[in-house]
Amino acid sequence: QVQLVESGGGLVQPGGSLRLSCAASGVTFGRYAMSWYRQAPGKERELVATIRSAGGVTYYLDSVKGRVTISRDNAKNTVSLQMNSLKPEDTAMYYCNAKYATLTFWGQGTQVTVSS
DSSP, rough: OOEEEOOOOEEEEETEEEEEEEEEEOGGGGOEEEEEEETTTTSSOOEEEEEOTTTTTTEEEETTTTTTEEEETTTTTTTEEEEEEEEEGGGGEEEEEETTTTTTEOOEEEEEOOOO
């Protein structure tokens, strides 16, 4: 059974930092491209960042470039999203995604709220 379990969300003040983590099980993790998506209330889900199976980063959303870093540890089956200089507009549910060929899996999400 495939599971993606996110953690690390919470309430943070503007300018603060959070590190999101996603632990994968039930998949051959090293084969999968891993991504973080987010969805704010009333908005469509959007891709935040993607990292290839071998670790090369392929994408950052323009609005997070320079503030966000995606990384993975294939030995631990984890992918992380370090978010710095957080803004209120970063408030959203953040989802972990694993993709390989036609296979796609999602986590349940972790809430990030940026507010003073």
